[in-house]
Amino acid sequence: MTDTLATLERTDGGGLIRFERTFPNAIDDVWSALTDPDRLADWWPPFATNVHVDLREGGTMSFDWPDGPQLEFRFLRISPPALLEHTHTSAGSWMRYELDATDGGTRLRATYFVPEPDSSIERGDVVGGHYGFDRLEAALAGHPVPFDLDVFTALQARYADHGLAASVE
Template sequence: MTAAPGPAGEVRRGPDGRSRLVFRRVFPDPIDEVWSAVTDPARCARWFGTWTGDARLGGTVALSLTSDEDSGGPPADTLITECDPPHRLAVQVTEGGDSAWELSVSLHPTGTGTVLTFEQVLPGTFSPADAGPGWHWYLDRLSAVLSGGPMPDWEATLAATAQHYPR
């Protein structure tokens, strides 16, 4: 059984004029629990990817994203540009000669739970269709790790979310 995908991301224009793909998820878990799932290497490996290196503000880690078929892709240099535990983490991921992916996670307490806002600044050559379904899948995987539920199926996630992101 596969959990239904979470809410669709929105495309927003940032103050710098660049497009951003933004997701908002609400978890019943306390902020420290969600922060740990996002930043602890062993927990992060269960839903997003593995990383090793200098995990501090200004440090660089080697990040390998998890995929449905294998244990991860080739490592990408990832610079930590903001780190304010347990509220905000921002990174720049550089793969080969491509431009950097700017990603951020912001956490805010709400009642006994946590609001997570995930954002990717879209590189100039990217359409939201290039990234939206994948971020759905990863955030649904985070939800599964936090809840102890089943991991989402990639093909089902793609089929359920692709229409939200026309090219």
Template sequence: MDNDVTRLELRREYPDPIEDVWSALTESDRTARWIGPWTGEAGVGNTIMLTMTAEEGSEPGPAVIRECDPPKRLVMDLGVTDQPAWRVELTLTERGEGTVLDFVHLLPKTDWDTSDILKGWHFYLDRLGASLVGEPVPEWDTYTPPSLEA
């Protein structure tokens, strides 16, 4: 492992079939429900523009698709202003009738507080879960990740 990289890992289990979770991760009208819509031409090596709608004042940002193996694996480099790209790896595995999502975020070591970044990914994955079952998605101002609740 590269000592200049921080690895954040999260796992979520959803009762939904793998194809449904995959579609929620990759189709713009579905991503719009939990993280934000994207525009562009999907495909390995292509850059799409993702607007993270829960981020105040968010402008579309580049996301380069590095790997895509439907419905099991998606790897993207997310553009971050004035920073090296953040590598995000999403791996789906069937478990019974449901799906396990293993989420990995590789980011360059910085003096940033990674607990804030981790809280952000908990937030988005909880929004994904809510969108899959048709429930209202959490809002940031009232959100507490499950691992941080009293």
């Protein structure tokens, strides 16, 4: 799990939340973890859900929670295995994953555009993104981990110290 925190760049239209990770895995393996429904289920959603992926521009990725709402994102740009971009939960938001092969594996740069940065901070988007990428790292290592509220809360406290999360009460 990384100690590097996400950054937030405020823009005229909202904000760009950026994450960067380096994995020892080949780029095709990381791409698969970002696009294969079975592998997405290992790290993306915080709770058990069914994941569906129609991997084409205009296609969708959806998460069906047994006791909750369906989340659906539309793919905006796809260029395997280097670029994946889709809409996100808030109206006007999007997520972009950029992958680069390195000598030791793959560098992932993820950018999450949000129209209202303060609402995203309050909602926990920054912490959720970071924790999701921690879980992706574990899944890529062959050891997926379930959502752990204690770990999430500790991470939330670290981000709150930097003004990128609501304070932990």
